[in-house]
Amino acid sequence: MRTPLSNLHVEAGARFIEFAGWEMPVHYGSQLEEHHAVRNNSGCFDVSHMAVVDIDQHPGEQLLRRLLVCDVSRLNIGHAAYALMLNERGGIVDDLIAYRREKGYRLVINAGTTQKDLDWIARHAKEQHSIGVARHRAELCIIAVQGPQAIEITSTLLGLQGLKELESFSFVEHERYFVSRTGYTGEDGVEIISSSEAALDLWSRLTANGVQPVGLGARDSLRLEAGLNLYGHDMKEDTNPFECRVAWTIDWGDRDRGFIGRSAIEPLRKEGAATKLVGLKLTERGIPREGFSVRTEAGTGVVTSGTFSPTLKQGIALARVPVSARGECHVEVRRKPIPAKITRLPFVHKRN
Amino acid sequence: MPDFPPDLRYARTHEWVRVEGTRATVGISDYAQTQLGDVVYVELPEIGTHVEFESEIAVVESVKAASDIYAPVTGEIVDTNDELDSAPETVNADPYGDGWFFVVEMSDDELSSDLLTAEAYEVLCQEEGE
Numbered sequence: 258m259r260t261p262l263s264n265l266h267v268e269a270g271a272r273f274i275e276f277a278g279w280e281m282p283v284h285y286g287s288q289l290e291e292h293h294a295v296r297n298n299s300g301c302f303d304v305s306h307m308a309v310v311d312i313d314q315h316p317g318e319q320l321l322r323r324l325l326v327c328d329v330s331r332l333n334i335g336h337a338a339y340a341l342m343l344n345e346r347g348g349i350v351d352d353l354i355a356y357r358r359e360k361g362y363r364l365v366i367n368a369g370t371t372q373k374d375l376d377w378i379a380r381h382a383k384e385q386h387s388i389g390v391a392r393h394r395a396e397l398c399i400i401a402v403q404g405p406q407a408i409e410i411t412s413t414l415l416g417l418q419g420l421k422e423l424e425s426f427s428f429v430e431h432e433r434y435f436v437s438r439t440g441y442t443g444e445d446g447v448e449i450i451s452s453s454e455a456a457l458d459l460w461s462r463l464t465a466n467g468v469q470p471v472g473l474g475a476r477d478s479l480r481l482e483a484g485l486n487l488y489g490h491d492m493k494e495d496t497n498p499f500e501c502r503v504a505w506t507i508d509w510g511d512r513d514r515g516f517i518g519r520s521a522i523e524p525l526r527k528e529g530a531a532t533k534l535v536g537l538k539l540t541e542r543g544i545p546r547e548g549f550s551v552r553t554e555a556g557t558g559v560v561t562s563g564t565f566s567p568t569l570k571q572g573i574a575l576a577r578v579p580v581s582a583r584g585e586c587h588v589e590v591r592r593k594p595i596p597a598k599i600t601r602l603p604f605v606h607k608r609n
Numbered sequence: 610m611p612d613f614p615p616d617l618r619y620a621r622t623h624e625w626v627r628v629e630g631t632r633a634t635v636g637i638s639d640y641a642q643t644q645l646g647d648v649v650y651v652e653l654p655e656i657g658t659h660v661e662f663e664s665e666i667a668v669v670e671s672v673k674a675a676s677d678i679y680a681p682v683t684g685e686i687v688d689t690n691d692e693l694d695s696a697p698e699t700v701n702a703d704p705y706g707d708g709w710f711f712v713v714e715m716s717d718d719e720l721s722s723d724l725l726t727a728e729a730y731e732v733l734c735q736e737e738g739e
Binding site for chain 1: 647
């Protein structure tokens with residue numbers, strides 16, 4: 258599959274890779290330059306491979322209160338939440354963003370999990386006798402504009418003066434565009450959902466105004482520097498939120514709200530998990546990659562995703578390690594143990 | 610389109626060789642650097658190391674992956690490009706010039722017949738790309 262913006266990527270000299278059944282740009286010449294453009298200026302990403310799912314207010318709200326770890330009934334209109342769907346064992350089915358609109362809810366879910374999520378949602382909708390409550394909006398495109406200049410450029414191009422004042426994790430629906438102050442880079446920015454025609458217009462105007470197109474390569478190094486998990490790598494169906502640094506997304510408030518997975522993981526609030534996800538910085542030359550083993554004083558661990566940090570100019574990783582691990586460790590890079598340090602996340606902070 | 614200078618010989622593993630007298634300068638091809646993407650580290654052999662034809666002798670690591678570099682000739686390492694330590698992006702910018710990796714003082718008089726001409730190597734790259 259290709260997104261409706263694909264021809265524009267070809268014209269811009271993109272190199273494509275296969276990702277979850279999609280042909281997506283991995284870079285447009287240099288992944289490093291694209292990364293720096295987002296940290297220093299602005300970049301735009303075609304993330305139309307991700308899926309938009311619209312859900313009716315009633316009975317969708319009851320369904321989402323059961324499916325998601327956050328309590329959507331506490332979301333104000335115009336606000337969004339980063340949330341998880343869990344299975345009965347408390348493992349993570351997917352991570353997503355849930356938006357509360359005037360009429361109903363909108364979810365943006367991962368590309369690689371789209372069918373699985375749709376089946377999961379449909380199955381539980383059926384149990385609640387609310388078949389057809391969720392609609393996959395496959396025709397919609399998503400463009401992310403990220404970087405210190407992203408807000409100013411986007412507000413000018415869309416004629417949307419209030420964008421600067423829009424809080425993080427809130428959104429506005431303006432003419433043809435659904436504009437949300439969210440992102441996956443650690444920078445200020447927006448994610449914009451629209452029809453493919455509106456997306457083609459916006460993309461052309463963004464790039465004509467000097468916004469750098471950015472591929473999946475830099476998207477990955479940006480999110481890793483920002484300490485953000487990638488589903489399917491840093492968290493999966495057999496890891497729970499406490500093991501993945503995302504237990505903060507859970508709203509335990511309403512004791513009667515039996516969201517799926519709650520009974521399995523509630524004991525962990527006291528007991529804690531056996532493993533944890535940490536940030537690692539290599540203190541010598543080398544790039545940690547997924548699957549590389551980590552040796553700590555508390556036992557062995559594994560790199561769940563790693564990269565060369567273009568900002569720090571060193572190898573960085575997220576790794577799953579025993580819960581008591583801290584301080585110095587080693588990452589096995591191509592049969593050589595490279596010294597590393599367990600580090601606070603994010604690796605790179607937004608400049609103010 | 611990648612560049613294939615006709616005066617060089619190429620290994621199937623994407624190294625190039627430029628022979629001047631008994632010395633062979635080695636780097637990676639333009640095709641290889643585009644495939645790798647941005648190069649971030651190059652691990653070079655020490656001067657004085659003896660290398661055998663087709664043995665692993667260096668590592669080039671890009672944002673995408675780490676790749677072994679194989680010696681396209683037999684002999685002794687007499688020079689390495691230390692500039693790549695601080696400027697690995699030179700491999701992307703100028704693969705046949707300032708992006709060279711190392712120089713070997715060859716112990717054989719002739720290059721291996723396994724090394725390809727520019728023309729044959731271009732065909733190989735086209736086949737790989739398909």
